[in-house]
Amino acid sequence: MLGELFSLGGWLALDHAIRRPGRVDRLALLNPGGVGRQKWxxxxxxxxxxxxxxxxxxxxxxxxxxxxxxxxxxxxxxxxxxAFRPRREVLPVFGDEALPGIRAPLLTVLGGRDRMLDAAGTRRRLEALVPGVTVRYLPEAGHAVLGQTSAIAEFLSR
Structure with missing residues (x-):
């Protein structure tokens, strides 16, 4: 399975990769939820x-x-x-014991000015807990990190 997922979709992809590590080959995430804290x-x-x-x-x-x-x-x-009903409850955060269970190569692109999720906390936790993770931290980007298609396509095609 290959994929590029954003925000809540990133949370879903991480959950799948943790629960079913043998079913995920590579994963590219843009500001995924569930790693750093939510901002309100x-x-x-x-x-x-x-x-x-x-x-x-x-x-x-x-x-x-x-x-x-x-x-x-x-x-x-x-x-x-x-047509979207936003999630009103707090997004569950993956525990320190869960994140090392990600076995697939993982690229995560984070916007340093994300107003919805704590990008610095996400970066810190991923780098500490997920072996071999690649984090692209874009200090001036917000929650919608645009213009990453080439880097993600290259990562996913390896």
């Missing part, structure tokens, strides 16, 4: 902006995902959000 400030901001309709949602999404998102990406994400 951007959620509170989003709730405050809801009364402002689509313009408020655009601001909330921009703040949550990162600075300058291309208009096409923003439009795509707003369409997704229209």
């Amino acid at each position: 400030g951007v959620v509170l901001l989003s709730v405050a902006l809801l009364p402002f309709g689509r313009p408020g949602r655009r601001v909330a999404v921009g703040r949550a995902l990162g600075a300058a998102l291309p208009g096409s990406f923003m439009d795509y994400f707003l369409r997704l959000q229209a």
